[in-house]
Amino acid sequence: MAVEELGLMTLExxxxxxxxxxxxxxxxxxxxxxxxxxxxxxxxxxxxxGATAExxxxxxxxxxxxxxxxxxxxxxxxxxxxxxx
Amino acid sequence: xxxxxxxxxxxxxxxxxxxxxxxTELQRQxxxxxxxxxxxxxxxxxxxxxxxxxxxxxxxxxxxxRIRSITAAFSVRPEDFSPAKRxxxxxxxxxxxxxxxxxxxxxKDLLSxxxxxxxxxxxxxxxxxxxAPFADMPVDLALLRGYENLTFFSGxxxxxxxxxxxxxxxxxxxxxxxxxxxxxxxxxxQDIERKLLDAQFQAVPIPDEEGTATERxxxxxxxxxxxxxxxxxxxxxxxxxxxxHSEFLVACDELLSLDAExxxxxxRFATTDHAFIAEGWVPTHLAGTLRExxxxxxDNRVFVADQEADREKDHPPIEFDNIDFAKPTQLLMDVYxxxxxxxxxxxxxxxxxxxxxxxxxxxxxxxxxxxxxxxFVLRRFLKGFEEAGMLLTVVRNCAVSSIVFGFLYSEFLGFxxxxxxxxxxxxxxxxxxxxxxxxxxxxIPELLIMTAWVGIVYITLGRMLGILNYARYGxxxxxxxxxxxxxxxxxxxxxxxxxxxxxxxxxxMPDLTGFPAIIGGFSIPFIIGAVxxxxxxxxxxxxxxxELVELPTVLSHVLSFARLMGVGLSSVAIAMVINFITIDxxxxxxxxxxxxxxxxxxxxxxxxxxxxxxxxxxxxLLIGGLQCLRLNYIxxxxxFYKGGGEKYNPFGMKRRFMED
Numbered sequence: 001m002a003v004e005e006l007g008l009m010t011l012e013x014x015x016x017x018x019x020x021x022x023x024x025x026x027x028x029x030x031x032x033x034x035x036x037x038x039x040x041x042x043x044x045x046x047x048x049x050g051a052t053a054e055x056x057x058x059x060x061x062x063x064x065x066x067x068x069x070x071x072x073x074x075x076x077x078x079x080x081x082x083x084x085x
Numbered sequence: 086x087x088x089x090x091x092x093x094x095x096x097x098x099x100x101x102x103x104x105x106x107x108x109t110e111l112q113r114q115x116x117x118x119x120x121x122x123x124x125x126x127x128x129x130x131x132x133x134x135x136x137x138x139x140x141x142x143x144x145x146x147x148x149x150x151r152i153r154s155i156t157a158a159f160s161v162r163p164e165d166f167s168p169a170k171r172x173x174x175x176x177x178x179x180x181x182x183x184x185x186x187x188x189x190x191x192x193k194d195l196l197s198x199x200x201x202x203x204x205x206x207x208x209x210x211x212x213x214x215x216x217a218p219f220a221d222m223p224v225d226l227a228l229l230r231g232y233e234n235l236t237f238f239s240g241x242x243x244x245x246x247x248x249x250x251x252x253x254x255x256x257x258x259x260x261x262x263x264x265x266x267x268x269x270x271x272x273x274x275q276d277i278e279r280k281l282l283d284a285q286f287q288a289v290p291i292p293d294e295e296g297t298a299t300e301r302x303x304x305x306x307x308x309x310x311x312x313x314x315x316x317x318x319x320x321x322x323x324x325x326x327x328x329x330h331s332e333f334l335v336a337c338d339e340l341l342s343l344d345a346e347x348x349x350x351x352x353r354f355a356t357t358d359h360a361f362i363a364e365g366w367v368p369t370h371l372a373g374t375l376r377e378x379x380x381x382x383x384d385n386r387v388f389v390a391d392q393e394a395d396r397e398k399d400h401p402p403i404e405f406d407n408i409d410f411a412k413p414t415q416l417l418m419d420v421y422x423x424x425x426x427x428x429x430x431x432x433x434x435x436x437x438x439x440x441x442x443x444x445x446x447x448x449x450x451x452x453x454x455x456x457x458x459x460x461f462v463l464r465r466f467l468k469g470f471e472e473a474g475m476l477l478t479v480v481r482n483c484a485v486s487s488i489v490f491g492f493l494y495s496e497f498l499g500f501x502x503x504x505x506x507x508x509x510x511x512x513x514x515x516x517x518x519x520x521x522x523x524x525x526x527x528x529i530p531e532l533l534i535m536t537a538w539v540g541i542v543y544i545t546l547g548r549m550l551g552i553l554n555y556a557r558y559g560x561x562x563x564x565x566x567x568x569x570x571x572x573x574x575x576x577x578x579x580x581x582x583x584x585x586x587x588x589x590x591x592x593x594m595p596d597l598t599g600f601p602a603i604i605g606g607f608s609i610p611f612i613i614g615a616v617x618x619x620x621x622x623x624x625x626x627x628x629x630x631x632e633l634v635e636l637p638t639v640l641s642h643v644l645s646f647a648r649l650m651g652v653g654l655s656s657v658a659i660a661m662v663i664n665f666i667t668i669d670x671x672x673x674x675x676x677x678x679x680x681x682x683x684x685x686x687x688x689x690x691x692x693x694x695x696x697x698x699x700x701x702x703x704x705x706l707l708i709g710g711l712q713c714l715r716l717n718y719i720x721x722x723x724x725f726y727k728g729g730g731e732k733y734n735p736f737g738m739k740r741r742f743m744e745d
Contacts, residue, residue, distance in 0.1 A: 060421040060718070067715045070648070071641060077651045078533065078644060085529040 026080035033076025040069035087553070089423075089430050089730070091369040092394045092401035096362065097379060099387030104361050105139055108350045110382045111363075112343065112737035116375050118366040118402045119736050122355035136351030136361060145348055149341040152185075152334060155192050159323070161331040163338065163741060164469055171744045177340050185337065188330055195326070199319045206312045213305050218264050218289055219298035221257035226294045226301070229266070236274045238267040238281060240288040248277055264289070336742035346738055366401045366733070369393055396427050396558055403730035411436035413478035421718055422728025427558040429550050431726060435717050438543060439479065440486035442713040445539070446653040447483075447705045448490030448509075449660070451498035455702055456484035483710075498698055499660025510535055512654060516661040532650045534593040540646030540720065541578065547724030548575045554725050566628050573624025574724070576617040578639050583614030642720045648712050656705045663697035666690075 009017075048062035095117065097107060111117045124135055156162075219226065219239075229237050241262040246254070250273040255266040265286070269277050294301045355362045367375050372391040379389055394401040403423045405415045407430070414436035424430045447453075460481040467473040491497065495507035507513075510531035548571045555567035586597040587610040600608035607615075625632050671690030675683035722728075 060419075063711075064421070064715070064718045067711065068719065070712075070715070071645050074645060074648045074651055075641075078647045081529050081533065081650075085527075 022083050026083045029076045029080040029083065030073070031076075033073045037069045037073040040072070041066060044069065087429050087431070087433065087550075088406065088557075089426065089428075090404040090406040090733070092366045092399075092404070092426070092733075093369040093372040093391045094364070094394055094399065094401070095367050095372055095375065095389065095391045096364055097387055097389050098360060098362050099383065101356065101359055101361050103383050103387055104136070104351060104354070105347075106382050107363070107379055107387060108139070108347050110379055111350075111375075112347055114375055114378060115735045115737035115739075116367050116371050117363075117736050118733050119350070119353045120364045120366065121353040122362075122364065130355070132357060133355040133362070134357070136354040136356040138351060139348040142345065142348035145341055145344045148181075148185075149338070149345055151189060152338050152341060155189065156331070156334050156338060158192065158196060159327045159331055159334070161327065161335060163335045166332050166335055166741075167469070168332070168336070168742050171740070171742060172336060173744045174340060174343075177336060177743070180333070181337055181340070184333070188326070188334075192323070192326060195319055195323050199316065199323075202312050202316050202319065206309060206316070209305050209309045209312065212292070213302055213309070215290070215292045216294065216298045216302045216305070218257075218259050218261070219266075219292065220302065221259070221264075222255060222266065222298055224255075225296055226292055226298060227296070229268075229291050230293075232271075234271050235268055236271045236277075237291060238265070238269075238277065238286070238288070239291050240265060240281075240286050242281070242284055242286050244284065246280065246284055248273075248280055250276065252277075266291075332742075339738075339740065339742045342738060343740070343743065346736075350736065365736070366394070367391065367735075368404055368733075394426065397560070399426065400731070401426055402733040404733035405430065405432060407432050407436075413475040413482075414439065416472060416475040417479065417714065417717070419732070420714075421722065423730035423732055424726070424728055425730045428727065428730075429554050429557070429725065431550060431722070434546065434550075434721075436482075438721075439713050439717065440482040442539075442649060442716055443483040443709055444486030444490035445536070445649045446709040446712065447487050447656055448494040448512075448653070449496045449498065449656070450488050450491035450502065451496075451698070452656075452702050452705070453484045453487030453489075453491050455699075456480060456487060456706065460484060480706075496657065496660075499657060499664050512657045514654070514658055514661055516658065516665055527654075529650075529654075531592050532654075533647055534591060536646045536649040537643055538593065539649060540643040541582070543646070543716075543721055544578065544642055544724060545575055547721045548572075551725035569624040570628035570632070571725075573621040573627075574639070576621030577625070577636070578621075578643070580614045580617030580619075580621060581639060583610050583617065585614075587611040587614065645720055646716065648716070652705070652708055652712050656701060656709075659701045659704075660698065663694060663701065667694040667697065 044062075044066050048066045051062050052059050099107060122130075122133065122135060124130065124133070218241075229239075241259075242265045243263065245256065245263075246265065246267070248267075248269070250269055252267060252269045252273075254268075257264045267277070267281075292298070292301070351361065353363075355364070369391075376389040376391060379387060403426060405412070405418070405423075407415065411433045414432050417435060417439065418424070418430075418432050460477045464474065464477050467477065490509070492502070492505070493508045494512055495502045495505045496512070501507075501513055510528035512527055512532065514527050551571040551574075552568050555564050555571065559567050583597070585591070586595050587600065587608050588598065590596045590598050597608070597610040600610055602608050604612065622633075622636070625636075667690040671693070672687050675686045675690075
């Protein structure tokens with residue numbers, strides 16, 4: 001208690017705070033990349049549906065193009081997991 | 086092995102009068118992929134014209150149209166029937182000549198009768214509707230018209246009206262509002278009209294009928310019922326006809342479709358005044374059979390030549406040539422694109438890797454068993470759909486792989502299998518598990534490295550197939566450069582790996598950090614890695630400088646395999662959350678303290694448990710399937726595969742009712 005009043009931090013508090021920071025960083029890594037992926041896929045996806053409506057044969061190709069941005073969020077996940085574990 | 090079927094170009098030349106028997110034979114064989122003749126300015130095409138349909142094409146089409154209109158009225162589809170025995174074409178043809186016109190007439194009469202009755206019914210409905218507002222009026226409707234000095238108004242009005250002229254009025258409350266029937270002397274007509282307009286009067290015509298509204302309505306209702314009975318009778322007769330004839334009709338449809346297909350085949354042949362030339366593709370090992378049969382039906386009076394397709398110049402249609410295990414996976418290949426003739430066919434590798442990837446994602450014994458059962462049950466319902474069957478076989482393979490990996494991960498519906506430690510790095514997260522008597526310890530870094538290894542191996546395989554591609558089908562200096570570029574990509578990847586190993590100790594990877602530094606502070610493994618990297622880059626640049634832009638994909642594509650872990654962990658997490666909510670929060674506490682409400686909670690918990698896990702399976706079946714597909718399409722195929730081959734589609738539709 002005295003420590004808190006004095007505005008000092010114990011080693012445990014520093015460690016706990018670091019853990020929290022890590023958790024926040026991991027959350028940011030996943031969520032921001034998730035948003036980025038969603039935004040990219042939204043545009044590609046709508047164009048892909050349009051293209052498929054015109055010509056059914058391109059389905060395989062546009063499916064491929066649509067899932068390309070997924071890599072962004074996977075990288076976010078990798079970074080987050082590396083931060084936590 | 087790893088190549089598509091060897092194709093041969095087949096040329097059939099003969100007199101025009103032999104065209105029909107040749108076409109019939111080709112249709113029966115279902116081997117000949119017709120290469121359509123195109124009339125153009127080229128010298129070798131001079132003097133040839135596109136053929137004209139065989140005799141009777143118009144008649145066949147017309148008849149087919151009539152049959153289809155009947156089958157459409159019956160709404161029968163060929164898939165609904167599994168013919169017990171096949172009929173001979175000539176027999177059915179005779180039957181068509183005799184039986185079909187009668188059936189056609191019968192159906193046509195019934196259908197037109199039905200239309201008449203339906204119209205009559207609608208008419209009666211309208212009359213009943215027009216009479217309905219006057220149902221409460223006890224007066225003969227004929228009395229409400231035909232006067233010189235009296236005018237009648239009838240319609241809906243919101244409030245009662247008291248006109249200051251001599252009048253007689255009748256009000257009744259109907260479903261649509263208050264009905265007013267007003268009789269005034271004709272002299273006041275305009276005056277009253279204005280008043281009614283102010284009172285927002287909605288006029289309703291007085292029906293042109295004799296007798297009271299109720300009487301008329303009763304009579305019309307009776308007539309309506311009569312119509313209904315007659316309609317039911319016609320429907321019954323149609324149903325009887327449908328039961329009796331639909332299989333025959335579907336068979337006729339097939340026969341006539343075959344006829345139409347035959348008659349239109351010459352549209353794809355080249356013809357002169359007296360001869361025809363049919364050009365097409367046949368798998369090489371079947372070319373001999375085809376030639377013999379065509380010669381046999383024409384008494385050797387046509388000329389048939391075949392020649393193996395040249396992998397460099399020709400662009401034959403593509404037929405897969407895979408072992409049975411890999412055949413269902415051809416479906417996944419077709420979604421992307423068939424291989425070109427000058428390309429390695431990777432179907433076998435996809436057939437092996439796809440279920441493994443899926444198992445790595447959804448490795449759970451419980452889920453695997455559910456999927457396995459589902460795939461067998463669905464197969465029962467989807468008999469006769471070839472593609473659905475192929476898909477279900479892929480799902481079955483994935484389910485088996487899920488079960489195997491479930492044991493390796495030690496997972497059953499998100500629980501650890503008691504007494505079985507996970508062989509692979511553990512995926513059991515710490516979600517509400519402390520009171521189960523064990524503490525989970527997910528091995529995330531190990532999982533990450535494991536998936537990276539999968540990526541390294543698979544991408545190396547892809548590059549090796551790239552080498553095979555060039556070695557088999559490349560030529561000249563391009564061949565060497567192409568092979569070296571692919572070797573270069575492998576060297577860059579493994580060079581980076583060596584450098585990483587010598588710099589950082591990592592789980593599940595060789596630890597090369599212990600080597601002493603020799604030159605400039607770098608150890609031997611690091612130097613080996615650097616050399617591989619530099620030499621590899623040189624090989625890549627020799628093919629194309631632009632490829633340098635692609636260098637980061639060495640890392641990104643390997644890391645992309647981390648999705649095997651990411652998606653997998655999410656499925657484990659969802660499963661564990663479902664278990665925690667239902668078992669630990671709903672079922673267990675109420676089992677300990679038993680009460681009426683507790684029973685409800687337990688039942689609800691069981692429901693959530695079942696539907697939660699089903700939801701998780703469906704979700705992961707979709708997502709997992711898509712991710713595995715993507716790993717093949719993007720991370721694997723981009724290394725060596727372009728696709729774009731035309732599908733081998735031999736002439737002749739499949740027969741289900743006719744004898745061959």
